[in-house]
Amino acid sequence: MHAAVIPAAPSRSSHQTLLMLESGHDQEAHRAIVKGLPSIPHKSKCRKNGIMIMQPGITILGRALPALLSLFAALAKSFGRQPFLSGMAAFNVPGILLPAVIALDVGAALVLLFGVKMRYAAGALAAVCILMAVISHFDLVNVAKRNLFLKDIAIASALMMIAAASRRPNSSSRGD
Numbered sequence: 001m002h003a004a005v006i007p008a009a010p011s012r013s014s015h016q017t018l019l020m021l022e023s024g025h026d027q028e029a030h031r032a033i034v035k036g037l038p039s040i041p042h043k044s045k046c047r048k049n050g051i052m053i054m055q056p057g058i059t060i061l062g063r064a065l066p067a068l069l070s071l072f073a074a075l076a077k078s079f080g081r082q083p084f085l086s087g088m089a090a091f092n093v094p095g096i097l098l099p100a101v102i103a104l105d106v107g108a109a110l111v112l113l114f115g116v117k118m119r120y121a122a123g124a125l126a127a128v129c130i131l132m133a134v135i136s137h138f139d140l141v142n143v144a145k146r147n148l149f150l151k152d153i154a155i156a157s158a159l160m161m162i163a164a165a166s167r168r169p170n171s172s173s174r175g176d
Contacts, residue, residue: 060115066159067112070125074105091136104128112162122163129156 077084077098085095104124111121133152139145 062158063112063115063118063162066122066125066155066162067109069155070105070112071109074102074109077102077105087136093135101128119163119166122159122166126156126159126163129153129159 081098084098088095088098105128108121108125111117112125129152133149133156137145137149137152140149
């Protein structure tokens with residue numbers, strides 16, 4: 001009895017391997033790419049009704065980071081009101097709105113942390129971020145203000161993603 005000798009596959013560059021993998025015809029290329037990587041769940045397990053389902057840890061972290069940002073902003077506004085009141089006055093925003101902004105920041109942050117009614121909290125915080133960007137940071141010539149404007153828009157877009165990914169109000173789950 002003779003053992004079958006299998007010739008070694010010719011060496012490929014990573015670009016060639018990726019091209020072979022993209023063509024969908026080379027299982028050897030597929031094995032070469034995924035060898036040693038953790039298994040990836042089949043897409044039917046990652047999607048429900050066409051909507052991407054995130055892992056719980058990533059979802060919690062994604063909610064917690066903007067919530068903590070909002071909570072720390074509320075604390076800064078509470079303990080050092082004068083700079084914020086001066087900034088509001090500079091843009092003709094009534095100072096009487098500061099307690100409402102603090103309450104919104106704290107309330108929405110807690111709602112995001114606990115994961116209840118996130119659609120409304122994330123939507124409200126996104127609206128505040130957009131208003132802040134337009135009212136106080138819309139100076140695209142000034143580099144610092146432009147960066148603050150883009151940061152506010154980026155945070156608002158992340159909050160809109162949280163709002164969009166939250167479950168519908170008629171759902172029986174905790175998310176909304």
